Amino acid sequence: MPELPEVETVIRYLQPYLASKTILKLLHHNDYSNVFSSHSPKEISRSVQGQTIQKIWRRGKYIVFTLECGYLYFHLRMTGQLVTTIENQNHKYITAELFFSDKTSLYFKDYRKFGRIGYTQSLSCINQLVGVEPLGSWFTMPRFQKELKKRKWQIKPLLLDQSFICGLGNIYVDECLWRSCIHPQTTSNKLQSKNVEMLYQSIVTILREAISLNGTTIINFQYGENNVGNFKQFLKVYARERLPCFRCKNKIKKVFIGQRGTYFCNICQR
DNA sequence: TGCGATGTTATCAT
DNA sequence: GATGATAACATCGC
Numbered sequence: 128m129p130e131l132p133e134v135e136t137v138i139r140y141l142q143p144y145l146a147s148k149t150i151l152k153l154l155h156h157n158d159y160s161n162v163f164s165s166h167s168p169k170e171i172s173r174s175v176q177g178q179t180i181q182k183i184w185r186r187g188k189y190i191v192f193t194l195e196c197g198y199l200y201f202h203l204r205m206t207g208q209l210v211t212t213i214e215n216q217n218h219k220y221i222t223a224e225l226f227f228s229d230k231t232s233l234y235f236k237d238y239r240k241f242g243r244i245g246y247t248q249s250l251s252c253i254n255q256l257v258g259v260e261p262l263g264s265w266f267t268m269p270r271f272q273k274e275l276k277k278r279k280w281q282i283k284p285l286l287l288d289q290s291f292i293c294g295l296g297n298i299y300v301d302e303c304l305w306r307s308c309i310h311p312q313t314t315s316n317k318l319q320s321k322n323v324e325m326l327y328q329s330i331v332t333i334l335r336e337a338i339s340l341n342g343t344t345i346i347n348f349q350y351g352e353n354n355v356g357n358f359k360q361f362l363k364v365y366a367r368e369r370l371p372c373f374r375c376k377n378k379i380k381k382v383f384i385g386q387r388g389t390y391f392c393n394i395c396q397r
Numbered sequence: 398t399g400c401g402a403t404g405t406t407a408t409c410a411t
Numbered sequence: 412g413a414t415g416a417t418a419a420c421a422t423c424g425c
Binding site for chain 1 (some may be wrong): 401403404405406407
């Protein structure tokens with residue numbers, strides 16, 4: 128569920144809480160060992176112990192803690208959450224716990240256990256998987272245009288490909304394509320330049336708007352103490368099957384494209 | 398009761 | 412290389 132705006136929201140929430148804390152250890156709960164992607168939980172714990180958190184930031188949908196001599200990273204996948212408290216010491220769904228020298232903790236909670244935790248000395252493993260940042264200065268209209276020309280994928284699966292552009296997921300891709308009047312199955316090198324321009328603007332604008340509203344909560348997304356994202360009320364197509372299009376009143380269609388549920392208007396998205 | 402769908406992504410087969 | 416299916420898992424709703 129969490130896409131770029133939700134990940135950014137989590138980071139902004141955690142920054143003041145975690146600034147300059149020193150990690151004592153990483154605890155491994157419920158024997159969910161698949162969750163630890165780079166090393167065993169013991170090895171990660173040994174690597175991070177005694178290190179102070181220098182910075183909390185984001186690369187695509189990865190949450191990265193810069194430590195003194197390495198990086199601890201998290202990926203929330205569908206249902207992961209980073210929370211600072213749990214009720215009644217109830218460890219259900221808690222896959223890991225970072226325990227700090229001030230006796231506070233950060234819990235990784237994930238009821239589907241798709242989320243991942245890893246430790247690395249070098250960011251190259253993440254950079255290999257994650258492409259251009261849509262809110263970074265490298266992402267310009269001419270570069271976007273050029274990259275789209277090089278590819279022959281359908282635009283929707285291409286925008287979901289994190290190594291092509293990072294941070295977009297199913298919700299925001301549908302929203303961006305609706306706003307720029309593009310059919311999700313258009314081949315990327317066939318896009319008209321005016322549509323590319325609109326798509327570029329939509330990506331940047333929608334992500335910024337969603338961040339300012341703390342992301343979108345459909346079912347699961349929460350940050351901190353049960354806070355939810357408020358962008359849901361501004362969604363124009365996502366989860367609006369059979370409801371009237373806000374532009375042309377035609378009923379929104381739902382189809383599957385690359386096994387992903389896709390909402391669009393077949394009149395104004397061509 | 399049972400089945401299919403759910404916002405993600407790495408991996409494997411074709 | 413591109414594309415598609417699958418697995419990882421729990422819950423909800425029809």
